[in-house]
Amino acid sequence: MDILILLLALFVLALFLGVELITKVPPTLHTPLMSGTNAVSGITLVGALMAAGTDASPSLVNWLGFIAVTLATINVVGGYLVTNRMLAMFKRK
Numbered sequence: 410m411d412i413l414i415l416l417l418a419l420f421v422l423a424l425f426l427g428v429e430l431i432t433k434v435p436p437t438l439h440t441p442l443m444s445g446t447n448a449v450s451g452i453t454l455v456g457a458l459m460a461a462g463t464d465a466s467p468s469l470v471n472w473l474g475f476i477a478v479t480l481a482t483i484n485v486v487g488g489y490l491v492t493n494r495m496l497a498m499f500k501r502k
Contacts (some may be wrong), residue, residue: 441495447488454481 434442461474 447485447492450481450484452490454478454485457481 457474457477460475461471461478463470463474
């Protein structure tokens, strides 16, 4: 039970930290930073795949892992699409 409270507190702390960091980024830096964080989302995707595919864990962990896989995949694909669109603006016509 203590580990659950610790993990919940860590999640809430990460949530607040993420919101603070995102709101402080100016719009001109958003797209380059988004393309750079695709690597972090790729690491999240690997961890989510490990959580979704475990046999010994309860089914709640498997479902949360599946949701994390879906959201991380959407984030990675969307980030690469935005990066590709941004880089296309600099190509000569």
